[in-house]
Amino acid sequence: MTEKHGSGGALEGIRVVEMGQLIAGPFCGQLLGDMGAEIVKLEPPETGDPMRHWGQGDTPSWWRVIARNKYSVAVDLRSQEGQSLARELIAKADILIENFRPGTLEKWNLDPAELRKTNPGLIVVRVSGYGQTGPYSSRAGFGGIGEAMGGWRGIVGYPDLPPARMGVSIGDTLAATYGCMGALAALHHRSKTGEGQIVDSALYEAVLQVMESTVSDYSASGTKRRRTGSTLPAIAPSNVYPCRDGEYLIGANQDGVFARLAEAMGQPEFARDSRYATHLARGARQEELDALISEWTATMTIAELEAKMIAAGVPAGRIFDAEDMLADPHFAAREALVTVADEELGEIRMQGVFPKLSATPSSVRRPAPLTVGQDGTDVLKRWLGREGSDA
Incomplete structure (x- = not known):
């Protein structure tokens, strides 16, 4: 240098x-x-x-x-x-x-x-x-x-x-x-x-x-945001899901993106099901939906799941550490x-x-x-x- x-x-x-x-x-x-x-x-x-x-x-x-x-x-x-x-x-x-x-x-x-x-x-x-x-x-x-x-x-x-x-x-x-x-x-x-x-x-x-709307939510409705681990309340699906060789992050909470995820899962009907069709409906059944997705992702390796997500145009990604960053082409x-x-x-x-x-x-x-x-x-x-x- x-x-x-x-x-x-x-x-x-x-x-x-x-x-x-x-x-x-x-x-x-x-x-x-x-x-x-x-x-x-x-x-x-x-x-x-x-x-x-x-x-x-x-x-x-x-x-x-x-x-x-x-x-x-x-x-x-x-x-x-x-x-x-x-x-x-x-x-x-x-x-x-x-x-x-x-x-x-x-x-x-x-x-x-x-x-x-x-x-x-x-x-x-x-x-x-x-x-x-x-x-x-x-x-x-x-x-x-x-x-x-x-x-x-x-x-x-x-x-x-x-x-x-x-x-x-x-x-x-x-x-x-x-x-x-x-x-x-x-x-x-x-x-x-x-x-x-x-x-x-x-x-x-x-x-x-x-801190986003934490103060405003409390000011408007008395709602306090609490610790919720790897999820955000009522934002679904957006979580880290298990694969055979590790974990993988998927963020498909927007309606159109969720439809693409459902198609990739071989369950296109999920996007029309009243339980999951809208942002509010998915948020109300967050744990239920995460369980369904986890059952599906657990059958694949990270590489297999990533290939499906890229092909479907679903925002998703590996959990990187320093070694991964040093090896990544992007x-x-x-x-x-x-x-x-x-x-x-x-x-x-x-x-x-x-x-x-x-x-x-x-x-x-x-x-x-x-x-x-x-x-x-x-x-x-x-x-x-x-x-x-x-x-």
Whole structure:
């Protein structure tokens, strides 16, 4: 991989200072970096971002994903010298990202209001558990807490078991994604006015935004959504069904699609049967219908069932894991996975850049910085025009 400062991406020329740690702030930086922005990550000199050590397996590699396209500068934000250097860099930046507890920047003499006096076009993305205002704003808040308060955790799992987690840090990444969206909107506003602004992205609100009609249903009729395992109430058929060699997901709840599924099952009359002919009727007999489909799918292998679903035009799919993704031709054709050279791990595979832009494609231009502060001299020279090291 050949590194280049000019990316050709949609955000080429945009400079970002990232102060965040762990997931939410750094994921926001990853998204902006993939789109071409230059990301300078400020890390504590001794320890760096804890994400350097996160992941699973003998060689955790999450850092390689979340820190790609970034430059590491070691800065002790608790010291006057570090705060001074941070202010100098922020004065040259378009966007500042942080995900500390509200009030932390102010305590470090980095109040966004003061920073914007020096740099009026500065956009500050602030990601936190509960937002910058309100009675809970000063509380510590991780992604799981946001998922619980936003309603996600309460509906994931089975009704006879405690709430389950998603399996990935969805609260953090949602809040980061909304922070990125806010930054892009703020850049558009700045292009017209020259003025920056604050983007306040709360973990619980990011989760709340994707909770569909849970609040509205309760407001309108007193209905509370409950944990229902692998199904959605009254949406049928839409479930994971057993095959001889595993499980397979079928989503055929729309009337026309259900008719095609019934034909593939050799039971075309199901589409005309008053018990199953409409969305409401199928929803009322969800368990009964799932049992009929499961009895049919259990007679086939996944490959046999998939061939039938493709031929019938029924939305359906295998349950993929990482090994399946690496072997799949569609992933390869769309470059959904990319290869990044790594000095320690060799070539490493990871998710590509999304969404795909036709005129200004995003890219992975450089691997994650292996050591804390490795890019300090380079960044200080290019951004500040001076020789020196980190602070």
